[in-house]
Each structure stands twice: as C-alpha cells, then as structure tokens.
Amino acid sequence: MNARVEIASPIAVGEPLITCIELGHVYDFGRGRTAALGSISLTIDRGEFVCVLGPSGCGKTTLLNILAGFVVPAHGDVRVGGHAVDGPSSERGVVFQDYSLFPWLTAQANVEFGLRMAGRAARERATIAHDLLGLVGLPDEGAKYPFELSGGMKQRIAIARALATRPSLLLMDEPFAALDAMTRSSLQAKLVEIHRQERPTILFVTHNITEALVLASRLIVMAPNPGRIVEDIRIDLPRPRRRTAPRFNEIYEHVARAIGLETAE
C-alpha cells in the first residue's frame, strides 16, 4: 500500500464541496421547451454561505433541485463532496419554502426522521432532537404536531430536521418568503448563528436583496432566458450586519442594478 493513498481523504482539503460544470436544464413537455438553465459553471467551497438571487423564472429552484438530486439535469456535470449527484441523499439537507413537515409526526419525530432512517438508536435520536429544538428556540414544542405550530415555528422545525443528520450541504429554497418581517429577521439571525457554530455549507435562494446581504458570505445573481449567472460577489461585510451601514447600501444598490431593479431615488 502506498502511504500517500492512505492519507488522502475522499475529499481533499481545498477541493470545493460543489462543482457544477456546464450545467444545463430544459423542461420539455409537449407544448414547449423552457431553457431553465443555460450553461452554468460554479464551484462552492465548504463552509460558504451562498445566497442565490434573481428574478422569477431564472432557474434558482431548478439549480437547487438539481443539487438536491430531485431533478436530473439535461446536460452538464454536478458533483457534491466528490461524488456525482445520483438522487437525493441525507448528505444534502433541504429546507422547503412550504416547510413540508410530515403532518403525521410530532415536531420531535419530524426532527428525528433522518436519524431514524439512518438507523440511529432512540436515545441518541432524542438527545440530538432535543439539542436542535433548543437551537432553533423551540425547546418545549417537541410533542406538538405541525398543525399546532405557527408558520415560523414550522419553518424552524424544518430547519432543525434538515440539520439533524449534519448534512455537509444545506439547500434552502426561499424558506422565509412566507413569513412576517419579525419572524423572518429572527430566523435569519438563528440561521447566521447556526452557520457560525456548525459551519455547514449553505445554498440559500431568496428574492430579497436585504435578506441576501444579511446572510451571505457570497452572492450569486442569476438572470433568465436562459437561466445563467450574471454576478458572483463576495460579501465581506462584518457581522453582525447593520442594514444602515453605508457599505451595506452600496452593495444593495449594486445588486439591485444587477438584477435590473430600478432603485429608489
């Protein structure tokens, strides 16, 4: 055996977590073809917090679904953690816009679901779920069913559920879009905190420039027809981020122009 082979981990240090090479997707159904994604090449490193911004229909959800393994791309290559994406996996946690909690399971059982599928012992599952419920600020709601929870609570449970199996990648598709401003900003703070503590790689789709600037370490701006990346910006604003900081506004204006928004005078 060669010593160099032995020390080489499956994912070499410095290798990006996500590599997309000339990724394209076309939705093809009888009446017409939609070029949802043109040809996207992209790499994302471990621990990055990437926000994806862009107008409706520019392929954000399509990109996320391809990374999650829900959609097989028409062409191109996707690798996550050194492996070609072949269907969904618990290595890639997903948080959906509509929460998608299992209505027949309690909040705690929802959080434990991935652990149960991984065959972890009941005691261990309960401990992990308990910690996560505390992390998302719902330590006492574990016994409740989703119908007993508010939208913001459901979204926090959904985040805890996605975190439970410690996926190296967290894919979030407009998770806070349906929430009121207060709940939204408290969940943004929670997410930043989780990212600081656990260092997962996060790909977060949003329509909201402010949200992106509060969260992201890197911002990808997309444009439609065909879906493509038009801007890729590192956000080096210090944390905690203040929306009133001049630099914040500078970047805001820049991004707004990039997605073709008429900024307020």
Place this chain on the structure above:
Amino acid sequence: MAFGVSRHSVAGMIGTLAFFGAWEALSRSGFVNNVMLPAPSTIVQSAWELILTGELPRHLGASLVRAAIGFLGGSALGVILGVAMARLPLLHGTINPLVQMFRAVPSLAFVPLAIFWFGIGEMSKIVLIAWGVFFPVWVNTYIGVRDVSPLLGRAAASLGARGWRNFAYVVIPGALPFIIAGLRVSLSVALVVLVAAELAGAAFGVGYLIQMSQQVFRVDQMFVGLIALGAMGFAADLLFEHAVRRLLPWYGAEQAGQKGP
C-alpha cells in the same frame, strides 16, 4: 356559550319526549290499530323479552360477525388493490376498466346472484358485504396514494428515505386520511348490504328477525330489529371515530376529504 348549548339540549330532550309521548298516546288512543303501530312501551317490553330469551343477542351476534368479517375482508382487499393500482401503472391499466365496470353496478343488485351462487348461509352474506365495502375503500385508497404530496416524498428522500422506506414512511401515512374516509363510508355500506342480504334469505340475524316478525304480525319485534340496527350503526361509527382519534391524533386537523375518482 354554555347557556345556549344547554338550552338547545333541553329543547332536544323536550322534542324527543314529546314525540314518544304522542306516539304512546296515539297507539293507546284506539285511533290506530296498535298491532300496526305498537306503543313505545310495548316495544321496550318486547325488546326486554327478546333479550331475556337470548333471541336478540343471538341475531345481533350473527349479524355482527358477518358484518365484521365482510368489512375486514373487503377493506383489506380494497386497501391492497388500491395501493397496488396507484403504484403500478401497468396493473392499473389492466384492471381499472373492470373495477370501474363493477363499481357502477349497485352492490345490492348482486344479492340474488350471490344467494344463487353461495346459498343462504354465511358465505353469501360475507361475500356481499365484502363486495360492497371493497369499492369505497379501493377508490379512496387509490386516490390517497396517487395524490400523496410529492414534496413530502422529496423531503423524506433528502432525509435518507428512498425506495420502500419512502413508501412505508411517507406514502402510506400520507394516504391514511383518504383510506380512513373510505373506511368510514364503508361502515355504513356494510350495514346496508348486511340487512339486504339477511332480508333476502337467512336463518339468523337482525334482518332475519325483522323479516320473520313481519310474517307473524309482530310489528313490535320489527321495531326492536330496527332499533338494534340503528344501535349497531351508531356504535360502529362511535367506535371508529374513537379509534381514529386515539391512534391518529393529527387526523382531525388534516382536511381529508373524498374526491371523485
């Protein structure tokens, strides 16, 4: 408003009492033949006698056993075939026209045929009940499994539940509200078919009791039979609801419904 509720229940009590009081008075008044319309007190008395002689329990027992076996058999088949057809398009394509064809025929119309084929014994009744129960359970199961949220399926898959585990942990629980709705409908179907089959020919059973009582002009006993059937249906529904609430606490909050096929 507690006051309003109690006022309503008092009103309901008065209404019920007035109804039975008037009935009692009418039967005793001589305006109507009290053999044709026996007084409630007479009916209670005959019921008591039928219970003491063991006749009513025997008929009721026979009916219950038939209904239970038929219901279990029919709903098991309905669930299995509903799930299988929703998951296997080829199977669905192959037998759907047949099932739809049979479903279109009211199940009571099969009573004479079933008696001709299986005799007036237990077999014909159980087969008929199972037949009647099968269709609503099948339709609901099929729709429930077919329309299970693909998003929940994705959520589960991204948590490591693929293949059969996705089926067991997501598809089946997701379809459960529909399956339960189908089972509930089938409960009353089972009762209807049971009585029809017993009326058409039997040696035991509540339907048989009603039929026999008619032939010997015991209208009071016919009423006892009717009450027994009502109690049976009521108890079955209550029991079912209780079981659902105990086993599936989340069910009430889900707006489960029946959709057309």
